[in-house]
Amino acid sequence: xxxxxxxxxxxxxxxxxxxxxxxxxxxxxxxxxxxxxxxxxxxxxxxxxxxxxxxxxxxxxxxxxxxxxxxxxxxxxxxxx
Amino acid sequence: xxxxxxxxxxxxxxxxxxxxxxxxxxxxxxxxxxxxxxxxxxxxxxxxxxxxxxxxxxxxxxxxxxxxxxxxxxxxxxxxxxxxxxxxxxxxxxxxxxxxxxxxxxxxxxxxxxxxxxxxxxxxxxxxxxxxxxxxxxxxxxxxxxxxxxxxxxxxxxxxxxxxxxxxxxxxxxxxxxxxxxxxxxx
Numbered sequence: 542x543x544x545x546x547x548x549x550x551x552x553x554x555x556x557x558x559x560x561x562x563x564x565x566x567x568x569x570x571x572x573x574x575x576x577x578x579x580x581x582x583x584x585x586x587x588x589x590x591x592x593x594x595x596x597x598x599x600x601x602x603x604x605x606x607x608x609x610x611x612x613x614x615x616x617x618x619x620x621x622x
Numbered sequence: 623x624x625x626x627x628x629x630x631x632x633x634x635x636x637x638x639x640x641x642x643x644x645x646x647x648x649x650x651x652x653x654x655x656x657x658x659x660x661x662x663x664x665x666x667x668x669x670x671x672x673x674x675x676x677x678x679x680x681x682x683x684x685x686x687x688x689x690x691x692x693x694x695x696x697x698x699x700x701x702x703x704x705x706x707x708x709x710x711x712x713x714x715x716x717x718x719x720x721x722x723x724x725x726x727x728x729x730x731x732x733x734x735x736x737x738x739x740x741x742x743x744x745x746x747x748x749x750x751x752x753x754x755x756x757x758x759x760x761x762x763x764x765x766x767x768x769x770x771x772x773x774x775x776x777x778x779x780x781x782x783x784x785x786x787x788x789x790x791x792x793x794x795x796x797x798x799x800x801x802x803x804x805x806x807x808x809x
Contacts, residue, residue, distance in 0.1 A: 552796040556777060580803075587803040590752045591771040593744045599654040600668055604646055607675050608639075 542570040547577045555588050627691045635682050642682075646675055649692075652773060653699050659768045660703035662757045670706055674699040689782075696773070696783045700765050707761050748806075755805040759798055766791055767798040
């Protein structure tokens with residue numbers, strides 16, 4: 542396997558869709574190719590970081606503000622929560 | 623799409639404000655976080671999120687239950703976020719709006735439940751690097767990366783939201799991840 546053939550396999554792995562890709566051949570390749578191995582490790586770290594981006598809090602008065610903007614006649618309904 | 627959404631939507635279509643409010647409670651955090659990662663600041667994220675729900679409210683009669691409600695609302699929110707990015711381009715530069723960022727103290731905005739033991743292995747500096755790298759992506763990549771990693775959606779649902787073939791979504795994910803990898807690895 543050539544180095545330029547590995548990138549699409551790495552991303553197919555991240556998309557959990559390696560069917561149809563020579564994944565075993567790729568694993569053999571990175572045993573000896575430091576550059577591709579490093580690339581793959583960096584990608585896995587990148588994806589891990591992306592998945593761990595924390596949720597930010599929605600402003601506490603968000604729903605109240607929104608309900609006040611709705612057309613007047615309907616917004617008289619009191620919202621319970 | 624789930625049964626609860628359908629029931630609420632039918633009630634909301636009939637003018638039940640409580641049902642509409644329940645929909646807002648279900649989706650507000652998802653929409654706010656999507657807009658925040660697309661736009662990079664909380665004020666614009668709030669504006670766009672409010673506008674998203676106003677559009678949902680005024681167009682709910684036109685919502686077709688054949689499609690998932692989440693797909694519909696994400697479509698509205700991503701389009702509004704992209705519009706906002708395009709509008710401000712003439713007046714804002716990237717540096718300008720990064721300077722308006724809350725900086726490191728925004729960690730205090732996190733809901734407590736999101737800081738579990740597993741999350742603690744990611745440092746504040748890494749969070750900021752990834753956050754800024756996403757904001758540096760052209761919006762056609764940014765929207766795909768945000769839907770995938772902030773909203774945790776399947777590639778199929780993303781393709782329905784952005785109206786693009788699955789193969790295009792995959793290509794954009796590849797380029798988005800490669801860009802962020804390089805940004806992180808070069809530091």
